[in-house]
Amino acid sequence: MSTTTHPSIPGSIGAAIPRREDRRFITGAGRYVDDIVLPHQAYAVIVRSPHAYAQIRAIATAAALAAPGVLAVFTGHDVAADKVGGIPCGWLVKSKDGSNMVEPPHPMLVKDRVRHVGDQVAVVIAESKAEARAAAQLIEIDYEVLPAVGTLQDATAPGAPAVWAEAPDNVCFDWDLGDKAAVATAMASAYKIIDIEVRQNRVIPNAIEPRAAIGHYDPAGDYYTLYTTSQNPHLIRLLLGAFVLGIPEHRLRVVAPDVGGGFGSKIYHYAEEAIVVWASKKLGRPVKWTAERSESFMSDAHGRDTIMTAQLAVDKDGKFLAFKVHNVANMGAYLSTFAPAIPTYLSATLMAGCYTTPAIYVEVKAVFTHTVPVDAYRGAGRPEAAYLIERIVDKAARELGIDRLAIRRKNFIRPDQFPYKTPVALEYDVGDYEATLALALKAGDYDGYPARRAASQQRGKLRGIGFSTYVEGCGIAPSALVGQLGARAGLYEAATVRVHPTGSVSVFTGTHSHGQGHETTFAQLVSDKLGVPFDHVDIVHGDTDRIPFGMGTYGSRSLSVGGSAIVKAIDKILKKGKTIAAHLLAVSESDLVWSRGEFRVAGTDRRKTIAEVAFAAYVPHNYPIDKIEPGLEESAFYDPLNFTFPAGCHLCEVEVDPDTGVVQVVQMVAADDVGVVLNPMIVDGQLHGGLVQGIGQALYEEAQYDESGQLLTGSYLNYGMPRASDFPFFNVSTHPTACTHNPIGAKGVGEVGAIGCPPAVINAVLDALAPLGVTDISMPATPEKVWRAIASAQAAASTRD
C-alpha cells in the first residue's frame, strides 16, 4: 500500500515482524469488553438529555420500573443520596492572575441541570438490553429548556448564557506563557507583521469499538471489578476508586482487555464506568453498558475546537522575530480528565515549532459551552500548534514574496544548535529538520512537480503542493515538570520482567495496546536486550491485578517511556544474572561479558545462557545465596528526563475541481524523524492511520453544533469519516535521530501523522487556489467551502477590475 524506506540504525532491532496480535483480531478471536458475559449479568441503558441546557423539573420513573425485565432505575437523586463523588479532572491550570481554573462539579447522573445533548440523566437496568431500551423510553422527564451556547463564538459573545454560574463569562481559565514585553518590543520594530486567524474544527474520535463497561461487585470478598474500554486501566482505578466511589485500590480491579482503538477518547474516566460499578453493588449483579454508535457521537470526548489569532513579526528577509498567539479553546460543558492541559501545556509550549523565533507569547482562554467535553484527540494540542505555525509561515512567505521552503530553511533550528531552549519552556534535545525536508522533497519528486501541475491543468484541474515542517512534543512526561504545570498525577511508566525457570519471559507493562502493536514491538525489544527468542516473550497489559502501577498509553509515550521502563527492568535482570553466572562458572563478575543472550568468560568458550541462569535462580541448589535472593524477576519505574520531539516534513499534493470545489489528495508524503525505529511495519501503520485522521480533519470531518447546542452531525449520514478510497498510496519514510535521554532512542510515532499533515493539506489547497486569488480557507475544506472561496475571490476580483 505504500512505498517505504527506513534506514536502519546500528544496534537497533528494526525488523518488520508481522504483528502477532493481528491473528486474533483478524480471525474475530479478539476479546473486547462487550464479548465478556458474566453470570447473572444485567444490562444498563443510559437515558440522555435531548437538550443542550435545561432544568429537570420532574422525572417520572414508575412506568419504566414496572416494565418487563426491569431491575432498577436510578437517577441523579439516587447518586446524591449515596453521596457519590463527581468525575474528577486530572489537571489544574491557573489563570494569569494566579487564581485556579473554574472546576465545576461533574456528577455521574445529573439531578438538576443537563448541560449538553447526551448528558446522563438516568440509568435503566434490566435482564436484557432490549428490555432496558424499551423501558428507558417510558421515563418521563419534564425539562424546562434554557437558552444555550452551542459554539465558541456564542459562548464568548457579550451577554451569552452562562454554562456555570461560577464562570459568568464562560471562561474556565485565562492563562499565558512567554515573554509578553519582549514580543511587544520585537513587534514594534518589525519590518512586517503577518496576521492570521485559524480555526481547529471540532472532530469526533470514532474508535471502531464503541465504549463499554461492566461493573461487578462481589459481596463475598467485598471486591469490585470493572471491565472497561480504556487506554489506562490504572488511571481509571485511581480516579474511580479514590475520587468517585471511595474504593481502596486493593479492593478494585480494572481490566481493559482488547480495546478497538482510542485516539485519546478512551483515556478519560467516564461517568458510565462509575455508574456500572455503583449499580452493580446496589443490585448485587454484574451490570454491563455498551454504547450505541449514536451515543458515541454525543458522549465520547471530542477533539480540537479552538479559534486562534496570531501575529508573526518578520524582517525583510523572512527571519522570524516574534510570535504572538491568542487561543480560545472549547472545554465543553464539563472538564474531562486531561482537558485543561491540551491547549496549554501540550499546545502553547510547541509554538516555536522547528524555528528559532526568539520571542513568543501565548494566551489561552478556555471556554465552557453546552457541548460534550473536549479533550485530547490524536495529537492533542500539538496539531493545533503545528497548524497555526505552518499556515502563518506559508502566509509570511507569500506576503514577502519568498519561496515557502526558503523561509522555512532560513528559520530552522540547525542540528548544531541542540539542545535548544525555546522561548516557551521546552528544551528540544535533538533533531535534523533539513534532513527530513530533503527526504520529503526527494521521496515526493519535487523536481517533477511543475510537469505534474501542467498535466493537471490539461485535465481542467488546479493542482497545488503544500508543506508542513513540524515538530511535536510527546513521550509524556517528566513527572516533576508536569507536576509544576498542574498535573495531579505522575507520568512515569512501570514494568515488571519475569524470566521463568526455563528462560521464557513474561513482561508486565503499565502501558496499554489498543491498536499500537505493543505485543509485537515490546517483545522485539525484550528479545533483543535479553537475547531470548521473540516467541519466548509474552507481553501482558491491561489488568491492574497483573500489571504494575503505570499510567497507560497516550501522548505517544508507550515505547519511549514504557519501553524504557522495560529496559531498566532488564538491566536489573542482567545485573543479577551476572552474579549468578559468575557463581556458576566460578569466576569473578569482571571476567564475564554479556553478548547475545549469554554470559561468557572473556577469551574462552565457557558460558551460561540466560535460561541456565534463570533455572539456577529458581532451583538454587548451587547459588550465591549469601549475596542475592533466588528468582529472576525485576520491576522498574521510569520517569523520563524530558519530552521527546519527533519532527518531520509532510508534503501534500492536491487536485481541485474548480467547477465543484472537490479536493482530491493525489500525493501524500511523510518524511518523519520518530527516533529509533523498532519495527518499520508498525511505524508505517501508525503513520498511515495518523495521516488518514489528519487528512480527515483537513478535508472531511467536523462535529457541528447549532446555536441551540444540538449536534447536527450525529451519525455517519452527515459526519464525514475518511475512507480508504479517498486516498492515494501514502509515501512514508523515516530519518531517525536518536532521542538523547532515553535508553532506546525512540521518540514516538503514534500521533505525528495527525499532527504534521493537516497544514500540508490546507497549504496545498491554498496553493492550488492562489492563482484565483483565494488566500484563506478553513478546515474542513469541503467542496462547498472551496466553491464559495473561489466564487468570492472571483467576485472580489471583478469589482476591482
Next chain:
Amino acid sequence: MRDFQFHRPSTVAEALHLLRQASAGKLLGGGQSLLPVLKLDMAEPSDLVSLSGVTELRGIRTEGNQLIIGAFTTHAEVAASAEVRAKIPSLARLADGIGDPQVRNRGTLGGSLAHADPAADYPAAVLGLSATVHTDRRTVPADRFFTGLFETALEPDEILTAVRFTIPQRAAYAKFASHASRYAVVGVMVAQYPGGVRVGVTGAGPSAFRWTAAESALTARFAPESLAGLTYPADDLTSTPEATADYRAHLLPIMTKRAVQTALG
C-alpha cells in the same frame, strides 16, 4: 427495535394477505432503509412481511424497447446484469454507485423506490428513463410516482412488483455524492429518446423531479453547450449543513453537463 412477527411468503397474493391481516404490517425488501428506521425506534411494525421468497418479484428481461426489472432485484444484480449493461449501461453504473458493496448486495430496486429517499439514486433513473412503476394492482407513470419527501403514489398495502424502463438512444447518470453518506447531493440522469430528452434529478430537492428547461434545451441540441446560461432556482432546493440550496443549484447544471458529456462518450 421492538419485537415483531416475521413472515416470508412466496407469492405476491400471499404477501398482500399477510400485510392486510397484520395490525401494523410492513413490507421488508433488503432492509437497508427499513432496518435503520427500526433500530432508531422510528417505526414499530407488528409484522414484517419479507419479499425475499417471492420469486415473481425477481428477474431482469427485455420486451421491445422496455427493460423490465423485478422489484426484488438487488442493486448488485442490476449492476452486474449483462442485459442491463447492454440495453441501458448508465442504469447498471448507477446501481453500481449506490452505497457500498454490503448495501448493494441487499438493497432492492423496489425498496429504494418505495422508500423514496430524496437523495436516493434510482428515482433519477425512473424519471429520466421514462419508466412506469408496476404494482400488484396498477401501473403508475414515473411522473406521478414521487409525490413528496419520502412519499410516493403507493397505498400502504400496495406492493411494487416491477419497473419498466424505456431503453434510450443514449443516457448517462452523473452523481455528486455526499462524502459522508455517499447518497446523492445532486444526481442527474440524462436520456435521449427519439421524441426528446429527459432529465431526471435526485438529491437536489425534497423529492426527485424533472428539469424541463434543460430537457427543452437538450432536445433542441444534445450537447453540453446547450445548457450554457441555464440555472435552476435555489429556492426550491434542499439545504443541509453539508450542502446549501445555493450550492446544489450551482451543481445541478454542472452535473447535467457532465451527464451529457458522458452520454456523448
